[in-house]
Amino acid sequence: xxxxxxxxxxxxRTGPLIVAYLLNWGLFGTLSVQLYLYYLAFPNDRxxxxxxxxxxxxxxxxxxxxxTHDAFKIFGYGFGDSDALTDGDFNYLVIPIxxxxxxxxxxxxxxxxxxxxxxxxxxxxxxxxxxxxxxxAAVITGVYTFQEGAIANIKSRRVSVGLSCGGYALxxxxxxxxxxxxxxxxxxxxxxxxxxxTKIILLTIETGSVTAIAALAIIVLFFAFPHQTxxxxxxxxxxxxxxxxCFMVLNSRIRIIGGRxxxxxxxxxxxxxxxxxxxxxxxxxxxxxxxxxxxxxGDMSLLA
Numbered sequence: 001x002x003x004x005x006x007x008x009x010x011x012x013r014t015g016p017l018i019v020a021y022l023l024n025w026g027l028f029g030t031l032s033v034q035l036y037l038y039y040l041a042f043p044n045d046r047x048x049x050x051x052x053x054x055x056x057x058x059x060x061x062x063x064x065x066x067x068t069h070d071a072f073k074i075f076g077y078g079f080g081d082s083d084a085l086t087d088g089d090f091n092y093l094v095i096p097i098x099x100x101x102x103x104x105x106x107x108x109x110x111x112x113x114x115x116x117x118x119x120x121x122x123x124x125x126x127x128x129x130x131x132x133x134x135x136x137a138a139v140i141t142g143v144y145t146f147q148e149g150a151i152a153n154i155k156s157r158r159v160s161v162g163l164s165c166g167g168y169a170l171x172x173x174x175x176x177x178x179x180x181x182x183x184x185x186x187x188x189x190x191x192x193x194x195x196x197x198t199k200i201i202l203l204t205i206e207t208g209s210v211t212a213i214a215a216l217a218i219i220v221l222f223f224a225f226p227h228q229t230x231x232x233x234x235x236x237x238x239x240x241x242x243x244x245x246c247f248m249v250l251n252s253r254i255r256i257i258g259g260r261x262x263x264x265x266x267x268x269x270x271x272x273x274x275x276x277x278x279x280x281x282x283x284x285x286x287x288x289x290x291x292x293x294x295x296x297x298g299d300m301s302l303l304a
Contacts, residue, residue, distance in 0.1 A: 014074075016229050020236040021071045027240035028064045031057065034247035041254050052109055053250065056243045059102050063239060066094055096142035096164075099239035100135040103168055103211075106242040107131040110175045117182035127171050134167030161222055168238075169215035176208030203252055207245035214238045 035057050108131065111124035118124075137160045144157050183201045214234045221231040 012228055016231075016233045017071070017074065020233045021067060023233070023237045024064060024067050024240060027237065027244055028060060031060055031240065031244055031247060034244065034251055037251050037254065038247060041251070045250075049250070052105060053247070056102055056105060056246060059098050060240060060243050063095060063098050063102075067236060093142045093146035095236065096138045096145075099236075100138035100164070102239045103242045104131045104135045106246045107168075107171045107175065109246060110179070114175065114178050114182065117179070117186070123174070123178055127174055130167050130174075131171050134164045134171070137161075137164035137167065158223070162219060165215045165218045165222075169212045169219075172208045172212035172215065176205050176212070179204040179208075199252060200249070203249055207248060211238065211241050211245060214241050 035053065038053060108128055111127040111131075114127070115121065115124040141157055141160045141164060144160070180201050183197050183204070186197055215238060217234040218231050218238070221228075221234065225231070
C-alpha cells in the first residue's frame with residue numbers, strides 16, 4: 001500500500017471516478033424503470049426485440065456490479081492507497097468489451113430500422129461495419145490496459161481509443177441523419193401516423209446527439225488531458241446512455257390516456273399503448289389507400 005503524498009492533487013484522480021460511479025448508478029436506475037415499463041406495456045413484441053431488450057439489461061447489470069466493486073476497492077478497503085487509483089485490474093478489461101457490445105447491439109438495432117425505412121442494405125451495412133470496427137478497437141484498448149496493469153499507460157494507445165470513440169460517434173451521427181431523412185420522406189395523410197413519425201424524428205435526433213457527444217467527449221478529454229483521467233467519466237457512462245436511448249425509443253410507443261401528448265379528433269382514434277397496426281380498418285378511404293397506410297403502420301411498428 002502506497003499512501004497518498006502530501007499536497008498530491010487527489011481530486012483529479014478521484015473526482016472523475018466519483019462522478020462516473022454516481023452517473024452509472026443513476027442511469028442504471030433509469031434503465032430499470034424503463035425495463036419495467038416495457039415489460040408492462042409490450043408483452044406482444046417480437047421475440048428478437050425482447051431478446052435485445054433483456055440482453056442489454058443483463059449486460060448493464062453486470063457492468064454495474066463490476067463498477068460498484070471497483071468503487072468499493074478504491075474508496076473502501078483501498079482507501080488512501082494511491083496505487084488503487086491507477087491500477088488497471090480485470091474491470092478495465094471487461095468494462096470496455098461489454099460496453100462495446102452494448103453500443104454495437106444498439107447501433108445494429110438502429111441499422112435494422114434504417115433498412116426497414118430505406119429498403120437499402122448499403123447504409124445499414126456501413127453502420128454495422130463501422131460499429132464492429134469500433135468494437136474491435138475497444139477490445140484492443142481493454143486488453144492493453146489489462147496487460148499493462150496501469151491506467152496511465154493507456155495514453156500510448158491513441159489510435160485504438162480514437163478509432164473506437166470516433167467510430168461510435170460517426171455511427172451515431174449517420175443514424176440520426178439517415179433516420180431523419182427517411183422518416184421525413186414518409187409522408188401520410190393520417191394524422192396519428194404523422195404524429196408518430198414526428199416524435200420518432202425528434203427522439204432519433206435527441207438520442208443520437210447524446211451518445212455522439214459522449215463519444216466525442218471521450219476523445220477530447222483523452223487527447224486534451226493525456227496525463228489525467230477525466231475521460232473515465234464519459235467512458236464508463238456511454239454504455240448506459242446507449243442502453244437508455246434504445247429503451248426510450250421502444251417505450252415512446254406508450255401513451256397516457258388523457259395525457260398532454262394524446263391527440264384526438266373526429267377522424268382519429270385515441271392513442272393507447274398499442275401501436276397503430278389496425279389503422280386501415282378505421283379509415284373511410286378506398287382500398288388502395290388503406291393498404292398503403294397499413295404497410296406504413298407495419299413499418300412504424302418495426303421502427304419503434
